[in-house]
Amino acid sequence: MEETRKPDEVALRPYYKAHYHFQFLSAAFRFGLFDILEKDPGLTLTDIAERLGLEQQPARILLLGCTATGLVRKEGDGYHNTELTQPLGARPDQVPATFIPWETHGIYRAVSWLYESLKENDNIGLQREIPGTAPTLYGRLAENPELEGVFHTMMSAVSRLVAEDVAAEVDMSEYRHLLDVGGGAAMNAVHLARFWTDLEITIGDLPSIAPLANEKIAELGLADRVRAVGLDAFHDEFPVGHDAVLFAHFLEIWSSERVRGLLTKASRALPSGGGVFVVTPYQNDDETGPERSAYLSAYFHTVASGEGMVYTPKEYEQWFDEAGIDPVKRVLLGPDTVVICGRKR
Ligand SMILES: C[S@@+](CC[C@H](N)C(=O)[O-])C[C@H]1O[C@@H](n2cnc3c(N)ncnc32)[C@H](O)[C@@H]1O
Known part of the structure; x- marks a missing residue:
């Protein structure tokens, strides 16, 4: 799709959309997504929906948000933690994971x-x-x-x-x-x-x-x-x-x-x-x-x-x-x- 937005609108977007970034991170963390992907990398949408106890469409929205913002990586049909989120799954009692519940x-x-x-x-x-x-x-x-x-x-x-x-x-x-x-x-x-x-x-x-x-x-x-x-x-x-x-x-x-x-x-x-x-x-x-x-x-x-x-x-x-x-x-x-x-x- 052609990008019709003005460049300054796009440049400012991380500021006025920051709350979505946080909500994807916070929701995924609360559902334990990073934890399960740490243990079982490559799970598919259907696997993840089942593991998180979510309907297919909400799980798809969560995964789209996490993928688009760099919190998870999609390879084929499988999802993986990224460098950013690997520590959240591996060490939930340490910084930076402890910031998320707070x-x-x-x-x-x-x-x-x-x-x-x-x-x-x-x-x-x-x-x-x-x-x-x-x-x-x-x-x-x-x-x-x-x-x-x-x-x-x-x-x-x-x-x-x-x-x-x-x-x-x-x-x-x-x-x-x-x-x-x-x-x-x-x-x-x-x-x-x-x-x-x-x-x-x-x-x-x-x-x-x-x-x-x-x-x-x-x-x-x-x-x-x-x-x-x-x-x-x-x-x-x-x-x-x-x-x-x-x-x-x-x-x-x-x-x-x-x-x-x-x-x-x-x-x-x-x-x-x-x-x-x-x-x-x-x-x-x-x-x-x-x-x-x-x-x-x-x-x-x-x-x-x-x-x-x-x-x-x-x-x-x-x-x-x-x-x-x-x-x-x-x-x-x-x-x-x-x-x-x-x-x-
Ligand atoms: C940001 S924490 C720092 C804790 C610790 N010094 C550290 O570095 O981990 C601030 C601490 O100040 C304490 N605090 C707040 N008001 C206080 C007061 N009037 N007198 C004594 N301690 C207080 C809080 O209970 C809290 O433990």
């Missing part, structure tokens, strides 16, 4: 309130789409235990990717007792404790998370050096007796005023010479990207808190300085994560 059940509808959230300067997406009354995503997750499980599976898979590097690249040799604020399901703490065998770690996270983390810590035999306690980082003072504080994937959730408050609180709880480590996705100092910093900023604003965004390393260093912490160095981890390291004056 985007499907947690974020997709909520992010469609971006316009309203920017206009109102509030997280309208959370308020409209995630049941409950708490003002932040984390409080609302405690009201939705199933979604909380999906979130922590996703978050642990993301953290697993950086936790090994954090443990190996961030020098903890001078410190004895680390406070991991917003430490979640203990992914960073576990990796750090295994790498730095003299280090004790206290995770401070919301009270609904601490039991989950302690269970995992006990299973891994680390309970003598790692523990999780209930801590509301905004309402409680940080416990004393630590010589380093870690904020991993935490500060970017909050407004710059609150970040400064948390850094001041960390500084107050530390002795002179104490370490401060901020693990965070970053925005380039010249504010041009990368793309992930834009996605995450929209997510924090529309859903998670209504006040955070991905900040530049330069901003963190300035806030360190204001809080009496000397910025010591930046350690880059992968393409878009940085550790800002500081020392209390």
Whole structure:
């Protein structure tokens, strides 16, 4: 058929049709298509319809969508995963597979309130789409235990990717007792404790998370050096007796005023010479990207808190300085994560 569309319409299509790409991916993943094609490559439409429990025509629509968008490949009558989807079938509990349930059940509808959230300067997406009354995503997750499980599976898979590097690249040799604020399901703490065998770690996270983390810590035999306690980082003072504080994937959730408050609180709880480590996705100092910093900023604003965004390393260093912490160095981890390291004056 002759292409009658204007070139600029075609060029813009990936933007205004992006929701179809996601829905093909999400539906196929939920049906287990990538899993069955991983085990049985080359299944036909009829085989797949039967395995997924679908009528022939809906199965045909799903397969057309997946084929046209590069999620599966059709060879003769047989369907196969592509390089993109092979990991989804092979490792459903790891990144990138763990993003799909979280985007499907947690974020997709909520992010469609971006316009309203920017206009109102509030997280309208959370308020409209995630049941409950708490003002932040984390409080609302405690009201939705199933979604909380999906979130922590996703978050642990993301953290697993950086936790090994954090443990190996961030020098903890001078410190004895680390406070991991917003430490979640203990992914960073576990990796750090295994790498730095003299280090004790206290995770401070919301009270609904601490039991989950302690269970995992006990299973891994680390309970003598790692523990999780209930801590509301905004309402409680940080416990004393630590010589380093870690904020991993935490500060970017909050407004710059609150970040400064948390850094001041960390500084107050530390002795002179104490370490401060901020693990965070970053925005380039010249504010041009990368793309992930834009996605995450929209997510924090529309859903998670209504006040955070991905900040530049330069901003963190300035806030360190204001809080009496000397910025010591930046350690880059992968393409878009940085550790800002500081020392209390
Ligand atoms: C994005 S997750 C990061 C988890 C972990 N640090 C990591 O890197 O995997 C943010 C964490 O902050 C916790 N959190 C949210 N509000 C908090 C608060 N007011 N005080 C302490 N922790 C909080 C959440 O429960 C969640 O575990």
